Every structure is written in C-alpha cells, then in structure tokens.
Amino acid sequence: MEVAVSHGKIAIIGIGEVPTRIMPERTRWDILYDVCMEAIKDSGLHKNDIEGVITTAPQAQPVIASELSFGKLPEELGLKGCKDNCICNAGGAGTSNCLRLAEQYITSGVAKAVLIPHVTVHSDIPIEDTINFFARAGVDMQWEYPFGSTYNLIMGLMANRFMHESGCTPEEMASVVTALRSWAAKDPNSLFYGKEVPTVEKVLSSSMLNTPLHKRESNMLADGGSAMIVVSAEDAKKMGRPAAYKLGESVRYFSGTPVVRDIRVVQEGLRITAEEALSQAGITKEDINLWNCYLAYPLGHPMMAEMLGVAPKGEGGKYFLDGRMSFGGDIPWSTIGDAPGRGHTGSGVSAATYVETARQLMGKAGERQVKNCRYVYQNTSGGSGFNNIATIWGGQL
Amino acid sequence: MDMTKPIPLTQPWTEAFWEGTKHRKLLIQHCRDCNSNIFYPRKFCPECWSENLDWIQASGKGTVHSFSTAYDMVEPRFMEDLPYTLAYVDLDEGIRMATRIVDCEPEEIEIGKRVEVTFHKLNDDFYLPYFKLI
Numbered sequence: 001m002e003v004a005v006s007h008g009k010i011a012i013i014g015i016g017e018v019p020t021r022i023m024p025e026r027t028r029w030d031i032l033y034d035v036c037m038e039a040i041k042d043s044g045l046h047k048n049d050i051e052g053v054i055t056t057a058p059q060a061q062p063v064i065a066s067e068l069s070f071g072k073l074p075e076e077l078g079l080k081g082c083k084d085n086c087i088c089n090a091g092g093a094g095t096s097n098c099l100r101l102a103e104q105y106i107t108s109g110v111a112k113a114v115l116i117p118h119v120t121v122h123s124d125i126p127i128e129d130t131i132n133f134f135a136r137a138g139v140d141m142q143w144e145y146p147f148g149s150t151y152n153l154i155m156g157l158m159a160n161r162f163m164h165e166s167g168c169t170p171e172e173m174a175s176v177v178t179a180l181r182s183w184a185a186k187d188p189n190s191l192f193y194g195k196e197v198p199t200v201e202k203v204l205s206s207s208m209l210n211t212p213l214h215k216r217e218s219n220m221l222a223d224g225g226s227a228m229i230v231v232s233a234e235d236a237k238k239m240g241r242p243a244a245y246k247l248g249e250s251v252r253y254f255s256g257t258p259v260v261r262d263i264r265v266v267q268e269g270l271r272i273t274a275e276e277a278l279s280q281a282g283i284t285k286e287d288i289n290l291w292n293c294y295l296a297y298p299l300g301h302p303m304m305a306e307m308l309g310v311a312p313k314g315e316g317g318k319y320f321l322d323g324r325m326s327f328g329g330d331i332p333w334s335t336i337g338d339a340p341g342r343g344h345t346g347s348g349v350s351a352a353t354y355v356e357t358a359r360q361l362m363g364k365a366g367e368r369q370v371k372n373c374r375y376v377y378q379n380t381s382g383g384s385g386f387n388n389i390a391t392i393w394g395g396q397l
Numbered sequence: 398m399d400m401t402k403p404i405p406l407t408q409p410w411t412e413a414f415w416e417g418t419k420h421r422k423l424l425i426q427h428c429r430d431c432n433s434n435i436f437y438p439r440k441f442c443p444e445c446w447s448e449n450l451d452w453i454q455a456s457g458k459g460t461v462h463s464f465s466t467a468y469d470m471v472e473p474r475f476m477e478d479l480p481y482t483l484a485y486v487d488l489d490e491g492i493r494m495a496t497r498i499v500d501c502e503p504e505e506i507e508i509g510k511r512v513e514v515t516f517h518k519l520n521d522d523f524y525l526p527y528f529k530l531i
Contacts, residue, residue, distance in 0.1 A: 128398055128473060131470070131471075131472055131473070132472055135471070135472045140437070140495075141403075141405070141406040142405040142406050142407060142408075142411065142437070143405070143437045143494065143495055144495045145403055146402070146403050146404060146405050146519070146523075146525060147483060147495055147496060147497050147525060148467065148471060148472075148475040148478060148481055148483060148497065149483055149495065150467070150470070150471050150472065152467075152470055153465050153467055153471075153483045156465030156467075156483075157463045157464065157465045157483065157484075157485060158463070159465075160463045160464060160465055160508065161462065161463035161485075161508065164463070164508045207468070207469065208468050208469070209467070209468060209469050209470045210465045210466060210467040210468060210469075210470075210483075211464075211465050211466045211503075212465075213465070215469075218470070257437070258495075259485055259493060259494060259495040260436070260437070260493065
C-alpha cells in the first residue's frame with residue numbers, strides 16, 4: 001500500500017522538564033507545576049492560550065492518576081482558556097497517544113494549543129508495591145504470572161532468544177549500557193549526570209538478576225516529570241520559533257501477552273514501522289540525524305539497530321561495542337540514554353524521549369546537541385512491548 | 398504482605414484446562430472448524446471465531462524456545478523459589494506456553510533442548526504444568 005507523504009499537522013513548540021532524581025521531598029503536584037509552567041513559558045504562549053490538557057497516565061500511582069483523569073490540572077494551574085482535559089494510558093506508549101489526541105483536538109477545532117504533561121514519583125511508593133506492579137504489568141495473570149514471571153524475566157527471555165539467533169555476545173549486550181550511560185553522563189536531567197560511565201567489564205561483573213540480565217543492565221526507578229506544548233504545524237511556522245514538526249508515524253500491534261509474542265513478528269514490526277513512517281515523512285533513513293530509541297531495557301537496542309537498518313544483521317551488538325552509538329560516536333542514538341541512562345520514571349521515559357526529540361530539533365541539547373539535527377526517528381512501546389509506534393520529526397515543515 | 402503464591406485468574410472457558418492438570422493431563426484447546434490448536438484458551442477461536450471448540454490431550458513433550466533463570470529481584474512471594482528458570486516451551490502440537498524448567502541445574506538448560514511436562518501442585522484446585530529436561 002502506498003503511503004501518502006505527510007506535510008505535518010502538529011508541532012511541539014515548548015518543553016519543560018525537571019531532572020530525574022530520587023526526590024521523595026517533592027510532591028507530584030510540585031513537579032507538575034514546574035514542568036507545565038516551564039513548557040508554557042518556553043512556547044511563548046500565555047497560560048490562558050492552553051485550550052487542551054492531555055496527560056500521560058502515571059503508572060502505579062492511583063491518586064494522582066485519578067486527579068489528572070478527572071480534570072484537576074487546568075484548575076490547579078489556572079488555565080482559564082482550557083476547554084477539555086483527559087489522560088491517555090498505554091504504558092510507555094501513552095505519550096504517543098497524547099500526541100495523537102492533541103492532533104485531533106487541534107484539527108477538529110477543540111483546541112489551538114495543547115499541554116501534554118507527565119509526572120511520576122516512585123520514591124514514596126513502598127518497594128514491595130513497585131515490585132508487585134512491575135511483576136504484573138504487561139504480564140498475563142493466568143498463563144504467566146503464577147509461574148513467577150517478572151518484567152526482568154520477560155526481557156531475559158527475549159534477550160536470550162535474540163542472542164541465540166543473532167550471535168550477539170554478553171560483552172556486546174553490556175556495551176549498550178556503556179553507550180546509554182555515556183549520553184546520560186552528559187545530560188543534566190539524567191539520574192546519572194556527571195557519573196562515571198561503567199565499562200563493559202564493570203557491567204558484566206555486577207550481580208546476575210536473571211540470565212542474561214545483570215544488575216547494571218536493569219533500570220533504577222526514579223522520580224521525574226516533563227511537559228510539552230503542541231500547536232498546529234501551521235501556527236508553529238507562523239510563530240517562527242524553534243519547533244519539532246511531526247512528519248510521519250506508523251504502528252504495529254504485537255500482543256498483550258509476552259508468551260504469544262513471536263520475536264520475528266516483533267522484528268518485522270520494528271522494520272516496517274520505520275519504513276512506513278519514513279515514507280510518510282518523505283525522507284529515507286540516510287536523512288535521519290538521531291535515532292531516539294525508547295526500549296526501557298538495554299537488551300533490545302542491538303535488535304532495534306538491526307531492524308532499523310542502522311547496523312547490518314548480526315552486527316547490532318558489535319556497533320554498540322565499537323562505541324558507534326556512544327556519546328562522540330558516529331551514530332547519535334538515544335541521547336537521554338533511554339531508561340537505563342535516564343532513570344526509570346514509568347510511562348515518563350517515553351515522554352522524556354519526546355521532549356529530547358524536540359530539544360534536539362530546537363537546538364537546545366547543550367553538550368549532547370547532535371550537529372545539524374534536521375530529522376529524528378523516535379519510537380515508543382507500551383507494556384512489556386505490546387506494540388511499536390515509530391514517528392519521524394523534523395525541525396522544519 | 399501477602400506471601401501466598403498467586404493462583405491463575407481463570408475464565409469460564411479455561412477451567413477445563415486446569416481441571417485437566419489436576420488429573421495430570423495437559424489439554425490444548427482445539428477448533429473443530431478450522432483445525433487450529435489454540436493457546437491460551439479463548440471463548441471463541443481467535444482464528445475463525447468459531448465456538449465449536451474442543452480439547453485434545455497434548456503429548457506433554459516439547460522444545461525450549463527461550464529461558465531465563467532468576468537469581469534476584471522477584472516478588473517476595475517467589476523469593477523462596479530462587480533460583481528458578483522461567484521458560485517458553487514449544488509443544489509438539491504447535492503451541493507455545495510459559496512455564497518453569499525444574500529438576501535440573503540451571504546451567505543444564507539450553508535453547509532447543511527437549512522437555513516433558515511434570516505437574517506442580519499449587520493447591521487442591523491448581524496444578525501448574527512445569528517441564529523437565531528429557
């Protein structure tokens with residue numbers, strides 16, 4: 001099927017973010033105030049210009065999720081022009097759906113400017129509750145959970161199979177952490193900002209959580225928040241401010257239950273969604289300046305690199321081990337370091353990845369700024385990987 | 398903190414599967430109309446939406462598709478089981494199920510190894526189908 005070339009309907013014109021940290025002293029509303037006000041100020045709009053609020057659903061935080069669902073945020077911030085409010089929940093793919101719904105608000109005339117915030121505070125949730133939540137999220141309660149399944153184990157099963165089929169080595173897998181943390185070390189909003197970048201040897205010498213996943217290949221839960229302001233592409237162009245224009249999108253659904261999710265179907269989905277999104281944007285993969293991949297765990301990155309055609313088949317891991325995706329390498333990749341580098345804020349990592357996509361295209365990424373960044377590929381995925389949403393963003397229409 | 402092992406959250410159309418495990422039988426849902434073997438069991442055939450569904454008894458033999466052995470960071474209720482190996486097993490009947498590989502050292506488990514079912518009593522109502530190396 002031929003895909004129509006998109007001219008882009010929406011653009012991100014403002015971003016706000018608090019550093020991802022462990023900060024139980026900050027309430028969720030404290031963080032929301034900061035990120036929303038920063039994003040609105042960054043956009044150049046007045047608070048009363050915001051006509052829609054669509055929040056990425058916080059995970060495992062029922063009180064704030066309920067407050068945000070039922071309309072408290074516009075009232076709290078005094079957004080006097082707000083016409084409607086809702087939240088979207090698709091786990092890590094939640095923010096992608098916020099952006100889609102923002103496009104619907106904008107193109108249907110509901111809103112001219114939409115605020116998309118996210119907040120997560122893990123550090124005040126009892127550790128047993130967070131372990132229980134992540135053991136059950138995206139896992140079948142009849143056919144997987146009673147056997148002792150966890151998120152880490154699901155990723156371990158996927159990684160072992162990929163390593164078996166591709167020949168990717170433990171050293172190559174561990175080097176993904178080194179690459180992601182090299183970006184994180186330069187990111188003021190990362191939990192690991194300014195911290196030592198672990199070597200492959202250090203990653204592999206950390207304790208084994210579950211094969212082949214070492215402790216340093218897992219994620220550290222943290223607190224954080226971010227926000228974006230979205231307007232029509234036409235309005236963004238008229239405003240003449242730095243913006244990130246959404247140029248293409250494609251998605252495939254795989255399965256809600258990991259055991260029925262075939263790795264070959266996932267691989268084909270990663271490949272075809274990139275191809276279709278690029279085609280819709282009217283560009284090719286050679287035009288992409290930044291591969292801003294969100295996979296939550298490091299173990300999926302070599303497979304992603306191969307499916308995107310960034311690395312030849314069987315060499316995804318080698319590319320990471322050679323440092324090509326690291327800070328200073330020749331293939332800018334996940335410049336906030338994905339969840340292992342940023343710190344895991346639940347559904348917030350993908351929100352932060354969109355903020356980074358906009359930041360790079362706006363030329364505001366500081367030390368991590370990708371030179372001449374014109375086009376960015378970004379993906380998101382929800383739950384334990386039930387889908388893959390590929391999007392293409394550009395600095396101009 | 399609840400330390401009891403979780404029991405499967407069943408649906409009316411999956412109860413026959415668990416009844417089978419109580420009698421040491423591994424049952425697979427089968428569509429009489431399109432001849433599909435179905436896992437996990439559904440209310441209607443996911444291939445053709447037929448409700449003409451039946452059960453066949455699996456041989457209980459299969460092959461390890463993938464596995465991961467847990468040493469840490471599992472729910473408190475599973476901590477006493479560590480280390481344990483979660484696996485995806487491809488049954489000879491063409492379906493894949495999540496399970497545990499038991500009765501061996503974790504180092505013995507490899508992708509592609511042959512396994513057979515063994516039933517683990519959870520309580521009087523539920524026996525989980527685990528697998529052991531052949």
